[in-house]
Amino acid sequence: MWRPCRTFDETYREDMAFIRTPLRWGMLAASVMVLLLVPAFCSYYFVSFLNTLAITIIVVLGLQIVTGFCGQVSFGQAAFMAVGAYSSAVFTTKFGLSFWIAIPLAGIFTGVYGLIGGAPSMRIKGFYLAVATIAIHFVTMWLLLHLAITGKSQGIPVEPPRIGSFVFDTDERMFYVIVPIMLLMTYGARNLVRTRVGRAFVAVRDNDLAAQVMGINLYYYKLLAFFISCFYAGVAGALWAHLTRVCHPEQFTLLNALWYIGMLIVGGLGSIPGVFFGVILVRVLDELVLLVSPYLASWLPWVGSAPAAGLGLSAFGIVLAVFLIGEPRGLAHRWEIMKASIRLYPFAH
Amino acid sequence: MTELWQLLLLGFLEGGLYAMVAASIVLVYKSTHVVSLAHGQFMAFGALGFWFLLVKLNLPLVVATFLALGFAGGFGWVIERVAMRPLIGQPLFAAFLTTFAVFLTMDGVFQLILKGESTSFAAHLPRGAMEISGVSLPTTQLVSFGVCILLFVGLALFYRYTKIGLGMRATAEDHQLAQSTGVTVRSIFSAIWVLSAVVAGIGGIALANVMDIYYPLPYLGIKGLIVALVGGLDSLPGALLAGLLLGVLENVSAGYLDPVVGGGVKEVAAYVLLLLVLLVKPYGILGLVLIERI
Numbered sequence: 001m002w003r004p005c006r007t008f009d010e011t012y013r014e015d016m017a018f019i020r021t022p023l024r025w026g027m028l029a030a031s032v033m034v035l036l037l038v039p040a041f042c043s044y045y046f047v048s049f050l051n052t053l054a055i056t057i058i059v060v061l062g063l064q065i066v067t068g069f070c071g072q073v074s075f076g077q078a079a080f081m082a083v084g085a086y087s088s089a090v091f092t093t094k095f096g097l098s099f100w101i102a103i104p105l106a107g108i109f110t111g112v113y114g115l116i117g118g119a120p121s122m123r124i125k126g127f128y129l130a131v132a133t134i135a136i137h138f139v140t141m142w143l144l145l146h147l148a149i150t151g152k153s154q155g156i157p158v159e160p161p162r163i164g165s166f167v168f169d170t171d172e173r174m175f176y177v178i179v180p181i182m183l184l185m186t187y188g189a190r191n192l193v194r195t196r197v198g199r200a201f202v203a204v205r206d207n208d209l210a211a212q213v214m215g216i217n218l219y220y221y222k223l224l225a226f227f228i229s230c231f232y233a234g235v236a237g238a239l240w241a242h243l244t245r246v247c248h249p250e251q252f253t254l255l256n257a258l259w260y261i262g263m264l265i266v267g268g269l270g271s272i273p274g275v276f277f278g279v280i281l282v283r284v285l286d287e288l289v290l291l292v293s294p295y296l297a298s299w300l301p302w303v304g305s306a307p308a309a310g311l312g313l314s315a316f317g318i319v320l321a322v323f324l325i326g327e328p329r330g331l332a333h334r335w336e337i338m339k340a341s342i343r344l345y346p347f348a349h
Numbered sequence: 350m351t352e353l354w355q356l357l358l359l360g361f362l363e364g365g366l367y368a369m370v371a372a373s374i375v376l377v378y379k380s381t382h383v384v385s386l387a388h389g390q391f392m393a394f395g396a397l398g399f400w401f402l403l404v405k406l407n408l409p410l411v412v413a414t415f416l417a418l419g420f421a422g423g424f425g426w427v428i429e430r431v432a433m434r435p436l437i438g439q440p441l442f443a444a445f446l447t448t449f450a451v452f453l454t455m456d457g458v459f460q461l462i463l464k465g466e467s468t469s470f471a472a473h474l475p476r477g478a479m480e481i482s483g484v485s486l487p488t489t490q491l492v493s494f495g496v497c498i499l500l501f502v503g504l505a506l507f508y509r510y511t512k513i514g515l516g517m518r519a520t521a522e523d524h525q526l527a528q529s530t531g532v533t534v535r536s537i538f539s540a541i542w543v544l545s546a547v548v549a550g551i552g553g554i555a556l557a558n559v560m561d562i563y564y565p566l567p568y569l570g571i572k573g574l575i576v577a578l579v580g581g582l583d584s585l586p587g588a589l590l591a592g593l594l595l596g597v598l599e600n601v602s603a604g605y606l607d608p609v610v611g612g613g614v615k616e617v618a619a620y621v622l623l624l625l626v627l628l629v630k631p632y633g634i635l636g637l638v639l640i641e642r643i
Contacts, residue, residue: 073442120624120627120628123627123628123631124627124631126442127384127441127442127445128578128627128631130445131574131575131578131623131627132623132624132627134571134575134620135575135619135620135621135623135624135627136620136624138616138617138620139617139620139621139624142613142616142617145613146610146612146613254571258449258453261446261449262449262450262453265446309457309460310456310457310458310459310460310461311457311461312457313453313454313456313457313460314453314454314455314456314457314458314461315457316453316457317450317451317452317453317454317455317456317457318450318454320446320449320450320453321432321447321450321451321454324436324443324446324447324450325432325435325436325447328439328443
């Protein structure tokens with residue numbers, strides 16, 4: 001691993017440390033403190049925006065593991081999120097489990113369900129697998145609409161989580177549930193990719209034949225990647241259900257899954273910070289379009305009264321195309337270049 | 350029995366529509382090995398242009414058709430120049446995702462133009478229904494199916510006899526070999542995108558003749574992709590076969606299973622078929638089988 005000049009690892013612990021220097025510990029603690037103080041100082045709108053941002057980050061982290069690290073493109077992430085949301089809703093309302101038990105259970109259930117998504121990878125790969133996951137999306141959504149336990153087209157109303165008599169029923173309160181889980185999941189993903197499993201994923205992505213020759217069981221690791229990614233999607237879906245307090249199939253469309261893939265590309269495949277960059281950039285862009293569109297509608301009457309949906313799609317599509325053509329390695333790569341140039345200043349290389 | 354015939358024939362006619370959409374995707378894949386999501390939008394914009402020329406400007410049918418197809422073809426050319434050509438030599442998956450970005454961009458424009466409403470030009474074309482021993486077939490469907498058959502025959506002749514069609518086949522075999530025998534692969538790529546956009550435009554007009562022009566129209570491109578995969582991504586006869594198969598399957602399964610499971614079978618039949626076909630024959634019914642490790 002790369003180290004700045006004059007920094008030496010003297011013990012095994014230092015070499016393996018997740019956060020290496022006291023300065024980094026300080027920066028981390030300070031930024032987490034600032035993050036947790038946000039609801040005290042910022043508007044309700046901003047806090048609910050951060051909530052959706054954090055949930056999206058969890059979903060895209062899962063997608064990063066299966067697509068960015070293991071190289072298996074999945075368009076099923078929205079459906080897996082729906083499975084997580086529904087399973088947690090069923091666990092809490094029908095079986096009477098507490099939210100805190102239902103969340104990990106929903107994640108595990110979705111992970112097991114996601115093995116169905118990974119199953120075709122035994123026979124197909126690449127683009128064919130991607131389209132198979134689109135098929136899995138539609139079949140899953142159809143099942144959710146037609147099974148009795150998922151409330152058919154009515155959906156399921158969901159209770160907010162609670163500890164004792166304290167109910168997390170506003171966006172500000174849910175913030176303290178969602179953000180710690182998001183941080184935990186980020187830590188998990190960041191740590192996973194430097195373990196044996198994570199390196200096996202990268203090997204499968206870069207050259208599957210070489211990976212197999214080195215003794216990596218391809219099918220096992222592909223399924224494992226799908227399991228972990230669906231675990232993330234399931235947890236995010238469960239959080240989403242308890243935040244909006246309703247489970248409905250229309251919350252989880254194929255378009256959402258396509259947006260997640262887009263965020264991943266804008267941020268950069270194969271990088272955990274890239275997930276944050278991608279999600280934040282795309283979501284902020286979306287919010288900007290929402291802000292701008294009423295003015296645009298008054299200046300240019302022909303675009304109609306509600307151009308936000310169409311404009312948002314177009315803006316996202318253009319940004320995505322620009323990144324694919326101009327910077328396929330995403331914002332994370334730019335970030336690394338920027339860090340290196342600051343470190344090396346005043347030298348060019 | 351009449352009910353079964355009704356479902357079978359309607360499915361057959363609908364399958365022709367799917368086959369046309371699939372054909373445009375197969376055309377691009379055959380020569381460039383790029384799988385395109387953008388063709389749903391060429392379809393939608395072809396239909397939209399046709400509607401604008403026929404209904405808004407009141408042009409004669411033939412003029413409107415040619416202008417709309419020219420518009421779709423021009424669109425395909427622009428997309429190839431702007432989005433696809435910079436990606437030659439990049440991984441094919443990047444090209445696939447770029448067509449997806451193109452899809453999203455054009456979808457936004459499509460929604461801006463439609464403003465959430467739906468339009469239709471069906472009133473300007475022949476309507477009504479034909480009765481054959483108790484089975485009623487709408488004229489719009491019959492016309493669209495006739496267009497589909499003509500299109501496939503035309504494509505077969507084009508690939509068989511014209512110079513540029515032969516060039517496309519040579520390019521499909523091997524880019525470098527084709528280049529060394531004097532085929533300009535780069536202009537073939539342009540021609541392919543124009544041709545497939547025109548085919549998608551024809552499919553879009555035929556589809557909009559049957560359904561209205563509204564926001565799900567571009568998403569039928571995804572269904573076309575499914576049909577292309579089922580038939581084999583590099584096989585035009587496969588696209589026709591799979592399209593007809595899917596149309597029949599959708600209608601028959603919806604007719605008989607919908608009362609049992611409570612509706613919606615028509616939407617998932619295609620995806621269930623795709624999953625089954627991918628598990629049994631991963632390269633589609635008539636697709637070229639590549640020998641590789643998974």
